[in-house]
Amino acid sequence: GAVVSQHPSWVICKSGTSVKIECRSLDFQATTMFWYRQFPKQSLMLMATSNEGSKATYEQGVEKDKFLINHASLTLSTLTVTSAHPEDSSFYICSARGPLGETQYFGPGTRLLVL
Amino acid sequence: DAKTTQPTSMDCAEGRAANLPCNHSTISGNEYVYWYRQIHSQGPQYIIHGLKNNETNEMASLIITEDRKSSTLILPHATLRDTAVYYCIAKNYGGATNKLIFGTGTLLAVQP
Numbered sequence: 001g002a003v004v005s006q007h008p009s010w011v012i013c014k015s016g017t018s019v020k021i022e023c024r025s026l027d028f029q030a031t032t033m034f035w036y037r038q039f040p041k042q043s044l045m046l047m048a049t050s051n052e053g054s055k056a057t058y059e060q061g062v063e064k065d066k067f068l069i070n071h072a073s074l075t076l077s078t079l080t081v082t083s084a085h086p087e088d089s090s091f092y093i094c095s096a097r098g099p100l101g102e103t104q105y106f107g108p109g110t111r112l113l114v115l
Numbered sequence: 116d117a118k119t120t121q122p123t124s125m126d127c128a129e130g131r132a133a134n135l136p137c138n139h140s141t142i143s144g145n146e147y148v149y150w151y152r153q154i155h156s157q158g159p160q161y162i163i164h165g166l167k168n169n170e171t172n173e174m175a176s177l178i179i180t181e182d183r184k185s186s187t188l189i190l191p192h193a194t195l196r197d198t199a200v201y202y203c204i205a206k207n208y209g210g211a212t213n214k215l216i217f218g219t220g221t222l223l224a225v226q227p
Contacts, residue, residue, distance in 0.1 A: 091156070095158075103164060104161070106158035
């Protein structure tokens, strides 16, 4: 149980285009999901907290207009990187708060490469 | 959430127990100790969490000192597949935000 999936697993795009990443909780409902970013040889950095039916809460320094988050249902949150640039190339990971609120379960990650 | 301190890296021989330490001297009474690991190029995996009693599950054991200022994650019989970065995080159980803030973790290298 408590499985989280992400799609796509990797994506290559041209600079200036937008990319959407999906995060799904497969066997439980998640009112709260989280988005992280990880650069090579670095730890995970929390970008934002996504709450179903309300606006996301962004961490300091994260541009909300560039990283659009939509949590339209209890099993799906999406992250859209708008007008992507090479510096946005990173490993994006989502997580979902467990059904008992006890911990977070993570997706496998999406590797984004912007050319 | 309380700050945690972990060694940057550790080695362990395959088949032996891996003991990963974590210091959390400023942990508050309602903060749990959580352990996650991240195998290269994958999302983190939950391992175990505890408050003050020792905990054991199918993956590992968590030993928390009586004063709760430090803890040790024990992998009883390490395999090559246990090579990963292990993160120790102190945070409140549940709570309004339930945010997990990751430090630098310990890179455990299991040697054949």
